[in-house]
Amino acid sequence: xxxxxxxxxxxxxxxxxxxxxxxxxxxxxxxxxxxxxxxxxxxxxxxxxxxxxxxxxxxxxxxxxxxxxxxxxxxxxxxxxxxxxxxxxxxxxxxxxxxxxxxxxxxxxxxxxxxxxxxxxxxxxxxxxxxxxxxxxxxxxxxxxxxxxxxxxxxxxxxxxxxxxxxxxxxxxxxxxxxxxxxxxxxxxxxxxxxxxxxxxxxxxxxxxxxxxxxxxxxxxxxxxxxxxxxxxxxxxxxxxxxxxxxxxxxxxxxxxxxxxxxxxxxxxxxxxxxxxxxxxxxxxxxxxxxxxxxxxxxxxxxxxxxxxxxxxxxxxxxxxxxxxxxxxxxxxxxxxxxxxxxxxxxxxxxxxxxxxxxxxxxxxxxxxxxxxxxxxxxxxxxxxxxxxxxxxxxxxxxxxxxxxxx
Amino acid sequence: xxxxxxxxxxxxxxxxxxxxxxxxxxxxxxxxxxxxxxxxxxxxxxxxxxxxxxxxxxxxxxxxxxxxxxxxxxxxxxxxxxxxxxxxxxxxxxxxxxxxxxxxxxxxxxxxxxxxxxxx
Numbered sequence: 001x002x003x004x005x006x007x008x009x010x011x012x013x014x015x016x017x018x019x020x021x022x023x024x025x026x027x028x029x030x031x032x033x034x035x036x037x038x039x040x041x042x043x044x045x046x047x048x049x050x051x052x053x054x055x056x057x058x059x060x061x062x063x064x065x066x067x068x069x070x071x072x073x074x075x076x077x078x079x080x081x082x083x084x085x086x087x088x089x090x091x092x093x094x095x096x097x098x099x100x101x102x103x104x105x106x107x108x109x110x111x112x113x114x115x116x117x118x119x120x121x122x123x124x125x126x127x128x129x130x131x132x133x134x135x136x137x138x139x140x141x142x143x144x145x146x147x148x149x150x151x152x153x154x155x156x157x158x159x160x161x162x163x164x165x166x167x168x169x170x171x172x173x174x175x176x177x178x179x180x181x182x183x184x185x186x187x188x189x190x191x192x193x194x195x196x197x198x199x200x201x202x203x204x205x206x207x208x209x210x211x212x213x214x215x216x217x218x219x220x221x222x223x224x225x226x227x228x229x230x231x232x233x234x235x236x237x238x239x240x241x242x243x244x245x246x247x248x249x250x251x252x253x254x255x256x257x258x259x260x261x262x263x264x265x266x267x268x269x270x271x272x273x274x275x276x277x278x279x280x281x282x283x284x285x286x287x288x289x290x291x292x293x294x295x296x297x298x299x300x301x302x303x304x305x306x307x308x309x310x311x312x313x314x315x316x317x318x319x320x321x322x323x324x325x326x327x328x329x330x331x332x333x334x335x336x337x338x339x340x341x342x343x344x345x346x347x348x349x350x351x352x353x354x355x356x357x358x359x360x361x362x363x364x365x366x367x368x369x370x371x372x373x374x375x376x377x378x379x380x381x382x383x384x385x386x387x388x389x390x391x392x393x394x395x396x397x398x399x400x401x402x403x404x405x406x407x
Numbered sequence: 408x409x410x411x412x413x414x415x416x417x418x419x420x421x422x423x424x425x426x427x428x429x430x431x432x433x434x435x436x437x438x439x440x441x442x443x444x445x446x447x448x449x450x451x452x453x454x455x456x457x458x459x460x461x462x463x464x465x466x467x468x469x470x471x472x473x474x475x476x477x478x479x480x481x482x483x484x485x486x487x488x489x490x491x492x493x494x495x496x497x498x499x500x501x502x503x504x505x506x507x508x509x510x511x512x513x514x515x516x517x518x519x520x521x522x523x524x525x526x527x
Contacts, residue, residue, distance in 0.1 A: 090433075091440065093441065097455075113422075167450060177467075178471075181471060185474060189481075192481070196491055196492065335524060
């Protein structure tokens with residue numbers, strides 16, 4: 001029973017013993033185990049496409065009051081496999097006018113950082129005294145690593161748009177990069193608040209320190225991170241790059257077959273890793289009322305369950321909100337989220353110096369967050385009212401985000 | 408700690424291999440029958456007019472400039488954030504960071520007032 005409860009650690013230790021028993025040196029055995037873990041993580045990433053796409057299509061279909069895919073056996077759930085086989089056997093067209101090197105390199109470049117983010121996601125608590133730790137690398141720069149890899153995607157997308165030599169693709173790519181860099185700033189600032197509060201960038205350590213989920217402690221940081229993450233992932237309502245009705249498909253328009261599938265894989269791999277990161281940073285990661293200490297074998301499933309809820313929330317917003325305009329998109333990032341997260345960051349820094357007790361810190365940060373939110377919405381409503389009284393004719397366009405302070 | 412970075416190294420190799428194997432497999436399995444119509448630019452159904460690689464609107468450039476300022480700020484603030492909570496780092500650290508952020512905020516407000524953040 002005890003063996004089962006600590007299954008992952010025991011498996012790792014067992015394999016380590018097996019490999020060293022064969023005469024391998026300790027680092028060699030560790031390298032092989034690392035390799036196996038990485039293969040598992042990559043398979044998890046690729047499986048996410050096969051699991052998340054049917055889930056997304058089914059859930060969105062239910063929200064829109066239609067059955068969704070229901071032909072492929074069973075209940076349409078194997079649709080993703082059919083798509084995968086189709087993608088593999090479809091011709092990969094190389095457009096005549098495209099820049100060959102850049103056009104081909106973009107799909108490779110986009111999928112590599114997407115997969116590599118899994119290296120810092122903690123799936124299981126650190127087992128004391130064990131030779132081999134199951135799960136991710138406990139990098140001391142985990143959060144920075146995530147941010148750095150996330151920004152590689154914008155280069156790959158720009159390469160795709162530029163290399164296709166297609167006006168729609170280039171326009172789409174410019175839009176995406178504009179969106180990605182705009183939302184990277186609030187994302188970084190909200191992550192910084194977490195780093196200040198925990199005093200570490202290691203994701204594993206952040207989970208250990210987190211006695212109350214930071215979603216409750218710092219709603220501003222959590223919600224800003226979620227909104228920016230959805231923008232970075234090009235989820236609705238921030239899916240301007242795809243904007244099927246305007247831009248055909250944005251930067252992907254010239255891609256077909258497996259090259260297109262690489263963008264698709266990268267997108268869903270990113271969605272899963274961001275959902276896991278959100279549950280790690282703001283929902284307590286693998287913690288669930290002490291269950292992870294009693295039965296560490298369940299820890300990865302707890303993380304995945306929380307990530308599933310985050311993904312469902314993303315689908316829910318997709319089913320609820322219409323796509324926002326480009327100026328509103330950029331305005332929301334620069335004029336609302338950036339100031340808000342800046343205030344939150346200073347607030348958290350102040351509280352950390354005021355008190356060393358984690359519970360007092362949590363209470364003070366929460367109080368400050370609520371006051372900040374109240375003040376922010378007061379300013380917004382005042383700006384909105386002033387705008388409406390100043391220009392009743394333009395009321396249909398009245399939007400405090402885009403126009404308030406520019407008047 | 409060093410073994411954690413070797414983990415990243417192995418991961419990089421596996422990720423590159425994954426991309427190459429996936430594309431290579433598709434290259435083996437997929438047909439290749441290009442013709443001039445198929446490889447033409449997919450725009451509006453008619454022959455594309457003019458060059459795609461032209462000069463682009465400056466609006467994006469201004470946003471990118473504001474972004475560069477804030478991104479560099481992040482590079483400076485991450486080490487500060489890690490060191491901030493440790494003992495021996497006094498209120499000075501708070502004052503310095505607040506001053507730094509205030510200068511940044513002035514920059515943001517300036518760009519805002521100048522209309523750089525207005526989409527035209």
